[in-house]
Amino acid sequence: xxxxxxxxxxxxxxxxxxxxxxxxxxxxxxxxxxxxxxxxxxxxxxxxxxxxxxxxxxxxxxxxxxxxxxxx
Numbered sequence: 001x002x003x004x005x006x007x008x009x010x011x012x013x014x015x016x017x018x019x020x021x022x023x024x025x026x027x028x029x030x031x032x033x034x035x036x037x038x039x040x041x042x043x044x045x046x047x048x049x050x051x052x053x054x055x056x057x058x059x060x061x062x063x064x065x066x067x068x069x070x071x072x
C-alpha cells in the first residue's frame with residue numbers, strides 16, 4: 001500500500017524576510033529572526049516608513065481667532 005502525503009499550510013514556503021531576504025521562519029513570520037523584526041520596528045518608530053494619507057491644507061481646519069477676546 002502506498003502512503004499518501006498530505007500537504008499542510010506549514011509545508012508551504014514562506015516569503016523571504018523583508019529586511020534581509022533570508023527565508024522567513026514561522027516563529028517570527030514574516031521575518032527570519034527577532035533581530036530583523038526589531039530592525040523593522042525601529043524603522044517604524046523612527047518614522048522611516050510612512051503610510052500615505054490625504055493631503056492636508058490650511059483650509060481644512062476651522063479658522064482661529066487670535067484677538068484675545070473670549071465670549072463668556
